[in-house]
Amino acid sequence: MALSNQNRQEACFQLMNQTFDVLVIGGGLTGASICLDASTRGMNVALIEQHDFAIEASGQFNTLLLNQSYSKSKFWKQAYKEQSIIKRQYSPLTQTVDMVNVEYDRDIEPNKMVKIKEQMIDPLKSSRYEKHEKPLTKKSSHKREPFLSLNRVKHLSLHQDSWIDQSLMTLNTLKKAGQFNADVMNYLKAVQFIYHDKKVIGVEVEDQITGELFHIKAHYVINATGSSSESVRKLDRYDQEPVRPLPMRKMIQLVVRKESIPINQPITIHYPLTQQRVTLIPYGQYVWIKTSERTYQSHPLENELSDEEFYRLAHVLARAFVKHTLEKENFIDIHTANIIDYNLIENQTDQWYQSNSGLISTFGVPLPFYRLHAGEVVDMLTKRYKKEKGILYSTSDYRTLTIMEQTKLHLNDIQSLLMADDELTEFMFQDLSKRYGDQLFKLISYYKKAALYMEKYPMEDQWLAAEVLYAIEREAVYKPLDFLARRKRYPLYAHRSIENDLDQILAVMRDKLAWTKEECSYYNRECRLWMDAHQVTDA
Ligand SMILES: Cc1cc2nc3c(=O)[nH]c(=O)nc-3n(C[C@H](O)[C@H](O)[C@H](O)COP(=O)(O)OP(=O)(O)OC[C@H]3O[C@@H](n4cnc5c(N)ncnc54)[C@H](O)[C@@H]3O)c2cc1C
Incomplete structure (x- = not known):
């Protein structure tokens, strides 16, 4: 079905009048990639979104593909491999950037006692880009970035990352799923689940344009609603299991004017004292600042930037840039998102949760892993569905697809x-x-x-x-x-x-x-x- 609001009535009618193999709730990158993967395997898939597509976490400005720190080398390897697949699949949307990496020495200040134990399990230790880095001298680094403090620098290097427009990536993934016959529709909000024998067999949706309520039925329902995942999961009245918490990281992105932090090219700062990694990307008169924070299980997942998080970030920037500090008044824009902390995950099957009623809830993963994540969720579905219904689905075509091509025109x-x-x-x-x-x-x-x-x-x-x-x-x-x-x-x-x-x-x-x-x-x-x-x- 074409991604259009021209044929809405007819499209709603189609959704009401069949039972889908899979119904995905949420039109961000997680939902879009699951929808595409399942539809390339010949499954009958529907996806609903309550607003315009890719408008929440997946609607943020360009995202860096390697902007995470993984302590396990297998994740680095996978991230690099996936990066090249994503670059091929969405070539017009990606742009290669040269990043300067600065790693500071561990300057223990007497009034800021750092626990030795924490230092020993410092995740930054293994966050290097390994063989993908090129060393940089202090002199050439000073030439590139005169405001960067080189005092107690331990390691200076260059590496390549790519950024991608994530909202257009999501939209194009949805359009591709449409070409594989997925029914994709927005302004439909999931308001409750429908059951048979205590199993979820569909969703009651509210049309956000007309206010009408109707049912969409499916063998499997996937909750891919990003930061709303928990509240959507609470609508599941047979889900009485305590939540098995997933280790999460909170992505933080700020935009400031360039005068606040005058840099010439993208820089990543590794700062062991607060165990932080901060990425700064200049763009015209602005600088994007990205970092991530561990979110602790005992805390609810907050979408705001706390004072503590702000001061930690400001501390790193004050340490790294001569005479430049970050004040709250300098922000032009701020966004946060919670994503799975790959450093604390042993195997990838931990990335979703299935309730007693069969509802599958998934959470965002770092960008390079979206395709793999979608593949794993759909693998699990096909195995079950095959067993229950004796149907054989083909393997995923997602890997080999070109989703968006470079224009050949001049x-x-x-x-x-x-x-x-x-x-x-x-x-x-x-x-x-x-x-x-x-x-x-x-x-x-x-x-x-x-x-x-x-x-x-x-x-x-x-x-x-x-x-x-x-x-x-x-x-x-x-x-x-x-x-x-x-x-x-x-x-x-x-x-x-x-x-x-x-x-x-x-x-x-x-x-x-x-x-x-x-x-x-x-x-x-x-x-x-x-x-x-x-x-x-x-x-
Ligand atoms: C500022 C920022 C910077 C980031 N930078 C990076 C980065 O550099 N590298 C990286 O790897 N990752 C980064 N991320 C993380 C990445 O963007 C997210 O992991 C990803 O976008 C999550 O996608 P999602 O589909 O799970 O969630 P979302 O994009 O939030 O999608 C969920 C969708 O579900 C819909 N929904 C909710 N409830 C309902 C309902 N009841 N019915 C129907 N629809 C519903 C919402 O409207 C929403 O569109 C960043 C995130 C942010 C916010």
Whole structure:
């Protein structure tokens, strides 16, 4: 089924009128990859999402593929192998970056007693990129990064990482699953489970557009709702088992202006005193700061950044950068997500939990492991299903699939497809090719359609109108805010003409989605509040 909100009624009808092999709740990367894996094996799969796709943890800005520290060499090996598979599968979305690694010596300060025991099991010890690193001298490092403190540096090196636009990765995975006949639909919220003989046989969903309730039936139901996993699991009334807690890490991502931490290239700091690893990525006038913290089982999984976590991070940055400290007022944006701590996992079968009623709950894993994680969950399902029903499913095609191809076009080719007075700069062409890959052809057809809208609504930017039309018809976007967050990304922080763009986007969406005046002003207000919160307009 195409990822579109054009045929909603018909699509809901299809969902109600069959029993699926697998129903996945959650349209983030975990759900999308399970949905794709199961559908490539010939299973009849449905996926539901309560908002626009990839709008929570998987909707964050570019994610680094190797931005974790694994204490076991087998995880490093797997991560490198998966990195190259992901780069091949989503080539337009990935970008290679050279990272400077700095490891500081263990400078024990008398007033900050570090337990010897903790030092001995320091996870950073084995977090090196091993043979993938190239040593760097202090002199060349100073040339690259004059503000980096080289006092008591133990180890300096360079390694390559790749970053990927995770929200587009998720969307394209869902689109691919659609090509394998998965039924993928958003604005459907799972509100309770339905049972037969105390076993989960489906989900009651609430249509977030019409408010209607209906049932979707399936042999297996998978809860892939990220940070909502626990609350969705609580809807399962026959799940009385105490939760077997999984070791989790909390990913933290902050955005600050470059003046706060003036760096020239991506840097990873390993700091043994607080056992932290902090990655800084410069991007235009901004710097992304990423780190992760162990979350302890006795604590509920918090999505906020605690004061303690902030001070630990600020301490590392103050130690690493001459005369530069991080203050809370410097943040432009902050996001957190809880993911499984691979350092504390022995084998991968620990990554999900199945309740007595058969509901399977899965949690996010570090990005390079998504495909493997999906494969393991679906392997487990096929084994059971085969035994119960005597059906033989084929093996997964996920590994060999190209999910998104690089566009083969050059600027001149595109220009020849457009009208003579439609100008496309090299920069715009590169930008669109990166975000749309081989779908650029499709976008061009929307560019032509957009001309009609321009007649009706005098907009300035025809490409923007084309992107909105594409998002509505091919990515089932309902909200302008979600469109902006997914498609505009970084430039949002720097966007001076956002007010203007927003009016255009609202105009197209109002027309295509038949919004009422009230809905329009509601979304307008929501977008403006969000932009204020992210300091978009004063950049
Ligand atoms: C800021 C940030 C930076 C990160 N950086 C890295 C990194 O560098 N490297 C790395 O490996 N990982 C990183 N991660 C982690 C990675 O992004 C997450 O592990 C991953 O996105 C989790 O995906 P998910 O599908 O499990 O969860 P989500 O993306 O949160 O998806 C869950 C979905 O379920 C939906 N849902 C919830 N309840 C319901 C319901 N009742 N009915 C229907 N749908 C429902 C939600 O709307 C949501 O879309 C980062 C995360 C964040 C937030």
